[in-house]
Amino acid sequence: MKTSLTLDLEKTLYAYWEEQGATAVEEVTMPDDAGIVDTLVRQPDGIWRCFELKVTKADFHSNAKLSFIGNYNYFVFPATLYPKLKAEIPAHIGVMTYRAFDPEAIAASVEPPLAPGALTIAKPARYQALQVDNAALTDRFIASLDREVNKAKRLKRGLGAFSNEQLLRELRKRSADYQVYDPDENLYDQFVEKLHNDTIEALQAEVDALTEELAAFKMAADQ
Template sequence: MKTSLTLEMEETLYAYCREKGEAVVEEVGMPDDLGIVDTLSLKIKPDQQFEWRCFELKVTKADFHSSAKLSFIGHYNYFVLPDFLYPKVASEIPDEIGVLLYYSYLDPENHSTPGYLVSEKKARYQDLQVAEPELIYRLITAQAREVGKAKQTQRGVRVFSTDQLYRELKRRMPEYDLYGGEVNYYDRFLTETQDQAVEALKEELAALRRAYFQLEEIMLATNSEEGEDAF
């Protein structure tokens, strides 16, 4: 699961690339065991040639030293690091790899992104490590995945099966304490559903009682009229 800092950096990087007129998408799988590019961007140069950039986001020293493969397969490749991490790992960054430093805004509610990026070290041009048609296909596939997610969100929960919804509800409170802790969303959902069912039954019972009393009044009035006619 991504940390809040990773999500902030990812959002800021996406906006950063878009401002430069680049097509950009996160988590793009590469062929031939080349891993997953955290963020991949593409722009077309004045000579009508494509320029590809790969970004790897790291938020801690342990993350930087992770065994996860670094998918630096583009023309220009970068680490995106929080400002406090760079001094700890600067000596380990290869000469050809660029560095963008992330700084959080003190008042993010007044900005369109949580923070901003500063170029600390320029990347050197490299030959592509993946054939360009393959890269184009991977970029389009990743974008299609994100469009699919957006369409599901727009259509709401009706696109998900009941089993999927229950699984999601069950996992929504990772710190769920069975003995006295906060009630998780699954339990809350069940409780609210049961409460709604009870309220619906109460309303139905009240409606039946009203109908019964109305019917009783009609029958009493009818019997009274029939009694008067007998005399």
């Protein structure tokens, strides 16, 4: 599960490279068992850039494979984390640092920014030859873009795209931690209450309409 800070870094990285005219996609499985890169960017001139997003020291020192197979490769850190890890960054690996925008400034802005913060190149990356086959990497890149498009389409279609069985399975999953003494926290109870309230509102609207019709009928009869 990605932290909110990781998601903010990701959004800002997307916006940064979009402004450069490049295309970015997250979580791309590399050819030749070279791992999964957090974000892969392809520039119009065919240059590939790989980014590994790290928000804590523990994250940086984890056993997760670093897929630095691109022409230029970077770590992306919160600005406060970089000084603590600066001595451990390999010479050929670049670093981009993230600073969040002031929430009050965002709230006061006429046009909200496209990203929650800004990125700075704190350490330039050195060029290296692509470490995997270009055609194979392009195929993986396209497949990951297709995955994101499908996710967006499913989101746009909403729950209507799922069968009753799928919806029931999801409800059952979420009932595993049923809160007996705190029903307001249970999704199923929230759903039932909403359905109950919607039904009452619909019936009340129908009763009100019938009452108006009856009143109009009586008035016409009296005349």
